[in-house]
Amino acid sequence: MATAASSIPVARPRAVGWKRLPVWVRRAIIFAALIAIWQAYVSFRDVNPLLFASPWDTATTFWDGLRDGTLTKPTKTTLLLLMEGIGIGILVAAVLTAFATLTDVGEDLLTLLTSILNPLPGVAVLPLAMLWFGINDKAILFVIANATIWPIAINISTGFKTANPTLVSVGRNIGLSRVRQITDVLAPAALPYAISGLKTAWAFAWRTIIAAELVFGVAGSEGGLGNYINNARLYFLTPQVFAGLVAIAILGVVFETVFGVLERRTIVRWGMKTS
Amino acid sequence: MPLTRTPTKTTSRPAAHAPAGDTLLRADHVQLGYWTPRGFNLAVGDASFEVAPREKVIVIGPSGCGKSTLLKAIAGFITPTGGTISVSGRTSLEPGPDRAVVFQEFDQLFPWRTVLDNVAYPLRVNGRSRRDALARAQEYVELAGLAHAADRYPHQLSGGMKQRVAIARALALEPAILLMDEPFGSLDAITRQRLQAELNRIVDQTHVTLLFVTHSIEEALVLGDRVVVLGNSPSNVIEIVDVRDLGGPETVEYGQMRGHLRDLLAVDKPIADDEEEEVLDGDGS
Ligand SMILES: Nc1ncnc2c1ncn2[C@@H]1O[C@H](COP(=O)(O)OP(=O)(O)OP(=O)(O)O)[C@@H](O)[C@H]1O
Numbered sequence: 001m002a003t004a005a006s007s008i009p010v011a012r013p014r015a016v017g018w019k020r021l022p023v024w025v026r027r028a029i030i031f032a033a034l035i036a037i038w039q040a041y042v043s044f045r046d047v048n049p050l051l052f053a054s055p056w057d058t059a060t061t062f063w064d065g066l067r068d069g070t071l072t073k074p075t076k077t078t079l080l081l082l083m084e085g086i087g088i089g090i091l092v093a094a095v096l097t098a099f100a101t102l103t104d105v106g107e108d109l110l111t112l113l114t115s116i117l118n119p120l121p122g123v124a125v126l127p128l129a130m131l132w133f134g135i136n137d138k139a140i141l142f143v144i145a146n147a148t149i150w151p152i153a154i155n156i157s158t159g160f161k162t163a164n165p166t167l168v169s170v171g172r173n174i175g176l177s178r179v180r181q182i183t184d185v186l187a188p189a190a191l192p193y194a195i196s197g198l199k200t201a202w203a204f205a206w207r208t209i210i211a212a213e214l215v216f217g218v219a220g221s222e223g224g225l226g227n228y229i230n231n232a233r234l235y236f237l238t239p240q241v242f243a244g245l246v247a248i249a250i251l252g253v254v255f256e257t258v259f260g261v262l263e264r265r266t267i268v269r270w271g272m273k274t275s
Numbered sequence: 276m277p278l279t280r281t282p283t284k285t286t287s288r289p290a291a292h293a294p295a296g297d298t299l300l301r302a303d304h305v306q307l308g309y310w311t312p313r314g315f316n317l318a319v320g321d322a323s324f325e326v327a328p329r330e331k332v333i334v335i336g337p338s339g340c341g342k343s344t345l346l347k348a349i350a351g352f353i354t355p356t357g358g359t360i361s362v363s364g365r366t367s368l369e370p371g372p373d374r375a376v377v378f379q380e381f382d383q384l385f386p387w388r389t390v391l392d393n394v395a396y397p398l399r400v401n402g403r404s405r406r407d408a409l410a411r412a413q414e415y416v417e418l419a420g421l422a423h424a425a426d427r428y429p430h431q432l433s434g435g436m437k438q439r440v441a442i443a444r445a446l447a448l449e450p451a452i453l454l455m456d457e458p459f460g461s462l463d464a465i466t467r468q469r470l471q472a473e474l475n476r477i478v479d480q481t482h483v484t485l486l487f488v489t490h491s492i493e494e495a496l497v498l499g500d501r502v503v504v505l506g507n508s509p510s511n512v513i514e515i516v517d518v519r520d521l522g523g524p525e526t527v528e529y530g531q532m533r534g535h536l537r538d539l540l541a542v543d544k545p546i547a548d549d550e551e552e553e554v555l556d557g558d559g560s
């Protein structure tokens with residue numbers, strides 16, 4: 001599919017050299033420059049290595065962490081916990097949305113719950129979760145699920161409510177059952193909302209789990225990424241603190257990309273979102 | 276194509292109450308309205324007319340007179356508050372593919388399905404196998420002159436192309452009657468004329484029974500066998516005229532009929548007598 005971006009003729013009287021470079025080259029150059037400044041700062045300003053790691057130290061620590069598993073294991077722990085939490089969040093959100101779509105009471109309930117709980121920062125319920133579940137994975141799961149349910153539920157139900165009434169009429173006209181009306185018409189029509197809800201949920205959950213792990217220390221048997229960073233801080237293993245942050249940043253970029261691909265394959269391709 | 280017989284063109288005007296065997300759709304003193312916060316709002320007061328199999332019947336009337344309401348009732352989206360509508364002898368009407376609808380809105384196609392898939396999907400829903408549905412959809416997409424665009428998504432089509440897809444989708448369902456609500460209302464004059472000719476060709480090829488709503492006299496004369504004229508809301512049927520044997524726009528009869536329809540539609544609401552402008556209502560909604 002020809003993308004809109006590539007076909008728009010950019011008529012610039014004076015094409016500036018920088019703007020003519022491909023985006024990824026521009027980004028790579030800026031990225032390299034920032035790394036160089038960072039390295040220069042560490043090398044020439046004689047900073048305390050206990051407080052500041054050089055890019056080189058960070059990179060080697062990161063690499064070692066990948067090879068001996070000291071970094072991959074906590075990352076895996078965090079991601080698994082995150083997926084589980086988001087999974088629970090999606091399930092609960094789906095049930096709530098279905099309830100809200102089918103009944104008036106459900107709709108009011110969802111609106112009320114969302115307006116109360118959605119603005120609450122995810123970690124804010126952590127103390128409560130610790131009281132209820134103790135200091136373990138369950139508490140973290142609870143916090144993540146809570147952080148994801150509301151943005152997903154509110155987005156999907158908005159998507160259902162704003163679905164094009166003409167399409168709903170077409171669905172009835174061609175003889176769709178109520179169930180197929182939901183799965184085949186309302187669901188795809190609400191996809192732009194669902195994706196944006198998922199993005200928000202992901203961002204909330206990601207911040208929440210790292211924060212929760214930082215507070216928790218070791219949760220259960222294995223610690224996650226937040227715990228990895230906190231431990232490193234405790235023992236003044238500054239390059240590890242940096243490596244942990246790099247891991248978090250990389251994962252953030254990876255998920256951005258995944259969502260970008262998902263959008264391009266669906267709603268952008270179908271003209272339901274311009275980008 | 277499903278049928279190859281040429282349509283039987285009767286020269287005699289069908290009686291107002293034709294024998295039941297010859298009637299596919301019968302509207303009998305139909306009354307329609309909406310409940311609003313301020314009470315019941317009558318849209319159609321009393322409408323009676325019939326459509327015979329393979330007939331092309333146009334419903335025309337001023338804006339807001341209840342044409343869309345009438346069509347929605349026949350499609351089964353709303354229930355008459357009085358009188359009966361029967362299609363093929365059935366009177367309790369749920370929406371269904373035997374009365375396929377082409378709406379006025381361009382956004383009636385599923386944006387997440389390609390042109391071919393938009394036509395094939397309703398066939399799948401109605402029990403055809405995947406292969407069967409696709410082959411059939413291909414046939415109708417070609418009939419609508421869109422073979423070259425079969426793999427495109429709706430947002431990559433022009434308004435006229437979208438309406439052609441919607442027509443192909445409705446026809447592929449082989450409805451007992453095809454219901455169209457000003458499908459060309461938002462198109463420019465030239466595209467509109469082209470699609471009218473195209474629709475005539477397709478309808479003649481498939482022998483589908485057609486009920487077509489418009490507020491353009493020109494469109495009614497180009498497409499119809501008979502024209503049901505509605506008055507202002509709450510509307511009654513003012514007259515049903517036979518236009519199937521009119522000559523082309525240059526003939527005297529055509530001019531007379533056009534004048535007659537104009538007079539009819541201007542009864543309650545005088546409009547400027549503009550020679551070229553056939554659309555009764557400026558905003559095409
Ligand atoms: N959903 C609704 N609720 C209440 N009143 C309605 C509704 N839809 C239509 N009406 C009213 O019913 C009357 C008939 O409307 P309808 O849409 O059938 O007119 P129409 O003949 O199709 O007009 P147009 O040519 O402009 O499409 C109008 O007075 C309109 O205000």
Ligand SMILES: [Mg+2]
Binds near residue numbers: 342343344456457560
């Ligand atoms: Mg209308």
